[in-house]
Amino acid sequence: MLNLLSKLVEAPSISGSEQSVREVIQKELKPYVDEIRVDKIGNLIARKGKGSPKILLAAHMDQLGLMVKYIDKQGFIFFETIGGWDERVLPGIKVHVQGSKGAIVGVIGTKPVHLQDKDEQKVSYKLKELFIDIGANGREEVEKAGVSIGDFITRSGEVSKMIGSKATGAGFDNRVGCAVLIETVKRLKGFKGTVYAAGTVQEELGLIGVRGTIFGLEPDIVIALDTNIAGDTPEVKPQESALQLGKGVTVDLKDAISITNQKAKKWVIETSKQSKIKVQFNVMSGGATDASIAPMIREGIPSVCLAVPVRYVHTPVEVVDMNDMESTVKFAVECVKSAGKYF
Numbered sequence: 001m002l003n004l005l006s007k008l009v010e011a012p013s014i015s016g017s018e019q020s021v022r023e024v025i026q027k028e029l030k031p032y033v034d035e036i037r038v039d040k041i042g043n044l045i046a047r048k049g050k051g052s053p054k055i056l057l058a059a060h061m062d063q064l065g066l067m068v069k070y071i072d073k074q075g076f077i078f079f080e081t082i083g084g085w086d087e088r089v090l091p092g093i094k095v096h097v098q099g100s101k102g103a104i105v106g107v108i109g110t111k112p113v114h115l116q117d118k119d120e121q122k123v124s125y126k127l128k129e130l131f132i133d134i135g136a137n138g139r140e141e142v143e144k145a146g147v148s149i150g151d152f153i154t155r156s157g158e159v160s161k162m163i164g165s166k167a168t169g170a171g172f173d174n175r176v177g178c179a180v181l182i183e184t185v186k187r188l189k190g191f192k193g194t195v196y197a198a199g200t201v202q203e204e205l206g207l208i209g210v211r212g213t214i215f216g217l218e219p220d221i222v223i224a225l226d227t228n229i230a231g232d233t234p235e236v237k238p239q240e241s242a243l244q245l246g247k248g249v250t251v252d253l254k255d256a257i258s259i260t261n262q263k264a265k266k267w268v269i270e271t272s273k274q275s276k277i278k279v280q281f282n283v284m285s286g287g288a289t290d291a292s293i294a295p296m297i298r299e300g301i302p303s304v305c306l307a308v309p310v311r312y313v314h315t316p317v318e319v320v321d322m323n324d325m326e327s328t329v330k331f332a333v334e335c336v337k338s339a340g341k342y343f
């Protein structure tokens with residue numbers, strides 16, 4: 001799973017520009033499905049099997065990023081954020097500006113501490129003060145390097161193995177879910193019905209891509225595969241999130257915009273008991289996933305999100321436990337197999 005996750009993380013694809021990760025997923029899925037295509041807005045849709053029930057497994061392919069907004073005379077690049085960033089984690093990170101002549105390494109520079117007075121040290125940078133330095137001498141050099149207004153900027157992407165089964169990197173939300181999607185489809189054998197596997201676009205901008213996919217396929221049930229907010233670190237109280245790394249797959253019973261369908265909840269609880277795969281249940285006030293929008297499409301489609309707990313979500317140093325990815329794959333396979341009894 002570590003190799004697969006690395007391949008996905010090394011293909012940075014921010015919202016609105018998901019092609020590089022889509023190519024990786026397409027290549028991995030192709031030998032295991034009956035049909036695979038890309039729709040008009042870039043969602044990847046694969047099909048395996050025929051008949052009822054129709055199950056849609058959806059993992060969003062996009063990740064947070066930045067976009068070139070303005071290049072000043074000295075050659076510094078000012079940018080806009082794409083997706084739900086914590087702006088305080090931006091200063092000091094390495095990025096890749098995806099210009100027309102290929103990716104260029106840049107850094108989000110800051111004023112050295114030696115020059116800051118006491119008041120400056122107390123406050124964090126505001127987004128409009130931040131800029132990217134690609135090493136250019138002036139605007140012309142930036143333009144010559146192939147950088148223009150509207151170009152996407154990605155975080156530097158690689159996976160580093162940590163102690164035990166943990167790993168860190170950027171964009172785990174939702175490369176982790178994409179890896180789970182691929183592995184689940186590879187392991188699906190002997191189930192009744194149709195499984196659609198979709199890599200969706202622009203989830204981070206408001207669950208955009210999956211809407212048309214659900215409308216078009218009209219599945220009986222939607223299973224989103226995503227990441228969840230681990231709370232097992234010093235700054236998070238357990239009553240804010242009790243999810244822990246190493247304790248396996250998580251299921252939200254409520255998020256910012258939806259409550260999990262009660263039949264889907266029963267299905268998940270009974271499948272957990274029968275398969276002896278433990279589930280961490282969660283009740284959230286913020287956040288939403290591709291599953292959250294399904295009840296609002298057509299006559300309303302039941303859905304659930306099977307998510308891998310991740311620490312420091314939406315920062316460049318997200319941390320995952322590979323065993324939780326494995327548990328999520330196993331549980332997704334069991335859920336697909338038992339879905340026919342419920343939907």
Ligand SMILES: [Zn+2]
Nearest residue numbers: 173174226227
């Ligand atoms: Zn996500």
